[in-house]
Amino acid sequence: MPDLSSVVTDSITPVATADRSGNARRVEHFAWIDLRGVSGDLRDAVLQAAIHHRIDGIVSDDLVLLSDLPPTIRRILAVTADHQPDELTDLTVDIVLSTSTNHNTNPPSGQSQWGTELIVSDATTLQTACNAVRSTPWTVLTFTDPTKIPLEIVIAAAENSGGHTVTVVNDITDAEIVKLVLEHGSDGLLLTPTSPDDVATLAQVVTHRHHTIPLVELTVTGIEHIGMGDRACIDTCSLLETDEGCLIGSFASGMFLSCSETHPLPYMPTRPFRWNAGxxxxxxxxxxxxxxxxxxxxxxxxxxxIRSDGTAREVRIGRVKIERRPLLSITATTPDGATINVITQDDWHVRLLGPGGTVNNVTELKTGDHLLGYVPTESRHVGLSFVLCCFTFARREQLIKAAESALAQTAPGEKVIVVVDHNDELQADLAAVFGDRVILSNNVFEQGVSGARNTGTQLADQEVVVFIDDDAALQPGALAAVRAAFADESVVSIGGAIDGNWENGAAPAWFPAEFGWVVGCDYRGLPDHGGALRNPIGAAMAVRREALHQINGFSSDLGRYGAFPTGCEETHMGVRLQREFPDHRIVRNTGFRVSHYVPANRATVKYFTRRCFQEGRSKSILTRMAGQRDALSSERSYTTKILTSGLWHARGNPARAAALVGGFALTCAGFALGLVQAALLGRTRVVAVGTARQDHVR
Structure with missing residues (x-):
């Protein structure tokens, strides 16, 4: 680290404020892409991405490349310091970037400006940079040390000068930090990308996001002391204003504006970084x-x-303190008559903000009081974690298609999680295929699809966990449909539409549509879009993550083990969700659609009979675990209505009618045998989510 003690930073003061007509430093940030170290196909791909994402400028030492750029992109030609001014007079570029700081001559051409490229590595070069930003329109800075203090000094020197600072960044993380140095940050960021994705991400980093929340006036309709519970204080890494709160509520459809602990308290000092949230x-x-x-x-x-006028900023969380305290339930109505709620600590020093920034102690609230809140006018964003479980090389091609279909539809911040069920060779192969595009993990629970799904749930960090089979592929718009479905807070789980993609082109003529579940596809008898389900089918299902944790995930006593065709783990999950969340719904959503590959070996009578028998056996285990009423609730209607009508539909196809009768008989036989085995072996056990090792996670 260089010695900067000789730099008197107090002497580096901003110049007088420039004329407001346009010389003041701009608030917006911009991005430049450096193509000097990029070549071949990558250069072409990066260039197209830069044009598509409206990157501000391209830096290159190739004049021909710059000449072909559209006028929407700033052309920056990098030259060496020994170029003579008369060599640059006819250039059709916007900026000539040189390592020289001697730009006493006129601009190199009628429409061009000078730019200086400097490396800051010690006190002398830091002083040179401070001088340059005051006199040169564009200064590109490379800092050799990881500290941001030299950048802070240069930014302070450039204040109000009219010049632009452009800082070379190593990667996207560095870009995020440089953008925020001294609140304003560097005007521009210069990155040498390693992929076109870097260009898209950099464009997002420099996009100026104006946070304004349309607050509304709430009318208090009820206050109730509800006893003890756990409440959280949110401590931030920022000093908050007196009318600055966070939005919090029992439902995402309506929230209250809390008040920071910036107001005096009689028995304790203020904590201006804290919200006693709820x-x-x-x-x-x-x-x-x-x-x-x-x-x-x-x-x-x-x-x-968020301040009381609706302006908002991002702050970082330092810690969250959760403590057991008396709680107070506050109910209010919105301007359109909707009822919303928040539960806070039951104490005088906890406050909510009202119109005009008024401060309201929660223990002094009364019916008719007015508070500030937020009612989203559009569906909020629902984050998804996408989980794929696999165990065999036999479906490798379908697995890759499944993962790619998910990667194409995930939103920023969402991850695709691939869980390999105790197959180290397959895991190593997939690591080579996907690299860091997915989170790859071994199943850290008991072998089988239930343990693999529980592993994926443990790794998930979004509100909703989406599962599809490793031989299914999302259809266009599928994940958008999932997000829209879970914007309804009464929905705890959904099942999608599963189209059979038969290897032989179509289902065999004898295969009854009522038995689509045998191959993990839709079957006749499922409800229409929006209809209630007891449980989804595992090839296309999504569940709220917290709800899945609360019921301890999927039972390892049920579910497929390798190629052994057992099942009912989704049924058990659905039964427990309905018991634990009686006010929530499991619904079918046909917008969440997948294409499920059905290989030829599953389109056989042998597989059909084996799968029906094992389904009956699984139902017997489920009956002991969940009770006969819940375990067989859908099967009663299915048997009395769907199968009987299916026989009528199959009256002209004796083979299909025989499959209907035989499938039902085999399922009953498996159920009876399972009851006997369960009685002999005793009650089954359930393995909980969240107690596994982490050492298999990549």
Missing amino acids: AVHSYVLMPDNRTRYVSELRAGQPILA
Whole structure:
């Protein structure tokens, strides 16, 4: 680290404020792409990405390349210091970037400007950079040390000068930091990309996001003391304003504006970085219209701090303190008559903000009081974690298609998780295929699809976990349909539409449509879009993550083990969800559609009979675990209505009618045998989610 003690930073003061007509430093940031170290196909791909994402400028030493750029992109020609001015007079570029700081001559051409490229490595070069940013229109800076203090000094020197600072960044993480140095950050960022994706991400980094939340006036309709519970204080890494709160509520459809602990208290000092937010089940508003449960918040995450006029900024969470305290339930109505709720600590020093920034102690609230809140006018963003479980090389081709279909539809921040069920060779192969595009993990629970799904659930970090089979592929718009479905907070799980993609082109003539479940596909008798389900089919299902954790995930006593065709783990999950969340719904959503590959060996009578028998056996285990009423609730209607009508539909196809009768008989036989085995072996056990080792996770 160089010695900077000789730099008197107090002497580096901003110049007088420039004329407001346009010389003041701009608030927006911009991005440049450096193509000097990029060549071949990568250069072409990066260039196209830069044009598509409206990158501000391209830096290159290739004049021909720059000449072909559209006028929407700034052309920056990099030259060496020994170029003579008369060599640059006819250039058709916007900026001539030189390592020289001697730009006393006129601009190199009528439409061009000078730029200086400097390396800051010690006190002398730092002083040179400070002088350059005051006199040169464009200064590109490379800092050799990881500290951002030299950049802070240069930014302070450039204040109000009219010049632009462009800082070379190593990667996207570095770009995020450089953008925020001294609040304003460097005007521009210069990156040498390693892929076209870097260009897209850099464009997002420099996009100036104006956070304005349309607050509304709420009318208090009820206050109730509800006893003890766990509440959370959110400590931020910023000093908050007196009218700056976070938005919190029991439902994401409506939130209250909390008040920071910036107001005097009689028995304790203020904590101007803190919100005494609310009960741990509450939602809080995050950037990009996302929400999180208070209990999920972690140090370093961004959260929105909103002032009483609706202006908002991102602040970082330092810690979340959860303590057991008396709780108070506050209910209010929105301007359109909707009822919303928040549960806070039952104490005088906890406050909510009202119109005009008024401060309201929660213990002094009364019916008719007015508070500030937020009612989203559009569906909030629902984050998805996507889980694929696999165990065999036999479906490798379908697995890759499944993962690619998910990667094409995930939103920023969402991850695709691939769990390999105890097959090290397959895991190594997939690591080579996907690299860091997916989270790859071994099944750290008991072998089988239930353990693999529980592993994926443990790795998931979004609100909803989406599961499809490793031989299914999402159809266009599938994940968008999932997000839309879970914007309805009464929905705890959904099942999708599963189209059979038969290897032989179509189902065999004898195969009854009522038995599509045999091959993991839709079957006659399922409800229409929006209809209630007891449980989804595993080839296309999605569940709220917290709900899945609360029921201890999938039972390892049920579910497929390798190629052994057992099942009912989804049924058991559905039964427990309905018991644990009686006010929530499991529904069918046909927008969440997949194409499920059905190989030729599953289109056989042998597989059909084996699968029906094992389904009956699984139902017997489920009956002991969940009770006969819940375990067989759908089967009664299916048998009395769907199968009997199926015989009528199959009256002209004796083979199909025989398959209907035989499939039903085999399922009953498996059920009877399972009851006998269960009685002899005793009650089954359930393995909980969340107690596994982490050492298999890549």
